[in-house]
Amino acid sequence: xxxxxxxxxxxxxxxxxxxxxxxxxxxxxxxxxxxxxxxxxxxxxxxxxxxxxxxxxxxxxxxxxxxxxxxxxxxxxxxxxxxxxxxxxxxxxxxxxxxxxxxxxxxxxxxxxxxxxxxxxxxxxxxxxxxxxxxxxxxxxxxxxxxxxxxxxxxxxxxxxxxxxxxxxxxxxxxxxxxxxxxxxxxxxxxxxxxxxxxxxxxxxxxxxxxxxxxxxxxxxxxxxxxxxxxxxxxxxxxxxxxxxxxxxxxxxxxxxxxxxxxxxxxxxxxxxxxxxxxxxxxxxxxxxxxxxxx
Numbered sequence: 001x002x003x004x005x006x007x008x009x010x011x012x013x014x015x016x017x018x019x020x021x022x023x024x025x026x027x028x029x030x031x032x033x034x035x036x037x038x039x040x041x042x043x044x045x046x047x048x049x050x051x052x053x054x055x056x057x058x059x060x061x062x063x064x065x066x067x068x069x070x071x072x073x074x075x076x077x078x079x080x081x082x083x084x085x086x087x088x089x090x091x092x093x094x095x096x097x098x099x100x101x102x103x104x105x106x107x108x109x110x111x112x113x114x115x116x117x118x119x120x121x122x123x124x125x126x127x128x129x130x131x132x133x134x135x136x137x138x139x140x141x142x143x144x145x146x147x148x149x150x151x152x153x154x155x156x157x158x159x160x161x162x163x164x165x166x167x168x169x170x171x172x173x174x175x176x177x178x179x180x181x182x183x184x185x186x187x188x189x190x191x192x193x194x195x196x197x198x199x200x201x202x203x204x205x206x207x208x209x210x211x212x213x214x215x216x217x218x219x220x221x222x223x224x225x226x227x228x229x230x231x232x233x234x235x236x237x238x239x240x241x242x243x244x245x246x247x248x249x250x251x252x253x254x255x256x257x258x259x260x261x262x263x264x265x266x267x268x269x270x271x272x273x274x275x276x277x278x279x280x281x282x283x284x285x286x287x288x289x290x291x292x293x294x295x
Contacts, residue, residue: 014092016099019052019065026062027054030082037208046080046293049182053099055083055092063087066096069294071174074107075275076100079293081117093120110275112292113267121269128274132266132289133252136209136241139232140259147254149192149226156189156201163198164191164217171217171284172276172295179294188234190227192218200284202227207291210239216288221250224287232258243289251287266292 019027024043031038046052052067064083068076078100083092097120101109112132113121156164161184165177183205192200200218204211213231218224228251232240240260244251245268256262268275276295278285289295 014055016053019054022054030062066100076104076106078111108272110270126269126271128270130268131246134264135255135260136263137260139235141236147225151192151194167217170279171286190230200227204231213242214288215290217284219284225254
């Protein structure tokens, strides 16, 4: 395997490899060791979509990772920055982030920061902070919050995906068509149709401990609730997750009323410009992330 860089930290000598040379099994073992819920399949999705590097020790154990996904020529989404606890205080995270910046050459970067890593990212110039709520839990059986919107909520069809990509682009400012091509075969979706146009949608797929609702794109929280409600109803009694900006108060209340709890908070951050900015402030916006890694 090609060596990209080397670093000695105290008694550890780390070698940087292309992350695709490592494989999902070892990456999954690393994320489990730090308490992350990603399955091997979740890692494989990211490996299919992006690039990255893995730090290995003298006996080829994976002790750190960082990945990136390119959304157009001038923006990269950084994700999956993981280091073993014994290396976190020795600068391994900063070293991996510096390599990610060098190997990308993008004009701007975005990421979703855990509370533990936020100080590191701030020290590297990241700002434009937006609080994200990680909501998850067993969906309670029984009645759901009432939801009345104008239009028809129906399952997403194959020929809808170009419309979904356009809505997502308008909501986030980036072309994520590659993400949709990868997620479509393993996702179920619902769309809100108004005046013969799709104005909101929500996808749902297996992820982590159960399923995740995301991305959800809509101009209003009521529309977002309408397209998310069928997924909540379909997973009554099962584990479900959604990651939503804290500014979405009505949507968060809907998730909590359905049985989810606010499990954790993370922070969406950007370097050089704000990431995931709607093209039109009055138009569609991201109500729920595809995942913390994908944005």
